[in-house]
Amino acid sequence: MAYNMHVFQPYPIEQLEFNVFTRLKDDWGTITTEVNGKVNTMTASWGTVGRLWEKNVVCIFVRDSRYTREMLDNSEFFSLSFFDMEKKENRMALKVFGSVSGRNEDKIEAAHFHVNHKKNIPFLDESNFVFLCHKLSCTLISEETIFDKQVLKKFYEDGDYHFLYVGEIMEVMAR
Numbered sequence: 001m002a003y004n005m006h007v008f009q010p011y012p013i014e015q016l017e018f019n020v021f022t023r024l025k026d027d028w029g030t031i032t033t034e035v036n037g038k039v040n041t042m043t044a045s046w047g048t049v050g051r052l053w054e055k056n057v058v059c060i061f062v063r064d065s066r067y068t069r070e071m072l073d074n075s076e077f078f079s080l081s082f083f084d085m086e087k088k089e090n091r092m093a094l095k096v097f098g099s100v101s102g103r104n105e106d107k108i109e110a111a112h113f114h115v116n117h118k119k120n121i122p123f124l125d126e127s128n129f130v131f132l133c134h135k136l137s138c139t140l141i142s143e144e145t146i147f148d149k150q151v152l153k154k155f156y157e158d159g160d161y162h163f164l165y166v167g168e169i170m171e172v173m174a175r
């Protein structure tokens with residue numbers, strides 16, 4: 001554990017100063033999943049954090065073509081992690097996690113990143129802020145559900161639609 005001596009601490013959600021807009025847009029995050037002991041991660045910059053069904057939730061948007069979509073469908077939990085993007089190694093790793101598919105190689109090992117677990121939920125140990133989530137629902141955002149023609153044209157001409165996954169935030173961790 002010499003690469004990072006700071007231990008993750010539970011972060012009270014009521015004290016969150018986290019700006020979800022800038023963190024997702026500028027810093028990006030990673031969605032980490034695990035199926036049968038195999039862990040994969042994917043860079044994500046689309047998401048929301050809020051309240052639904054009397055719970056604190058994270059919503060993530062994952063295109064049908066992603067291996068992460070397949071992983072999410074076969075796992076009960078996932079994490080959404082954020083990183084110190086001033087660090088060059090994190091910027092480089094998130095570019096790899098956002099362009100290579102876990103179907104073809106173990107991206108985490110290739111980037112020399114490490115998997116950690118809390119409550120049996122996988123997350124990347126190099127991150128500094130983590131939402132540990134329990135999957136609650138999955139909804140296809142299809143052609144019939146999008147009213148804005150420009151959105152359809154700009155983002156879905158290839159038919160690779162997003163699935164919206166809602167996850168209950170089980171714990172927030174920071175270091």
Ligand SMILES: Cc1cc2nc3c(=O)[nH]c(=O)nc-3n(C[C@H](O)[C@H](O)[C@H](O)COP(=O)(O)O)c2cc1C
Nearest residue numbers: 043044045046062063066067068098099100101102
């Ligand atoms: C900055 C950035 C943000 C991204 N955000 C998303 C996203 O929110 N949803 C999505 O489906 N793909 C997103 N991607 C693309 C996936 O990260 C990319 O296709 C990845 O290789 C999928 O990995 P997987 O096949 O292992 O799941 C993003 C890529 C980058 C570089």
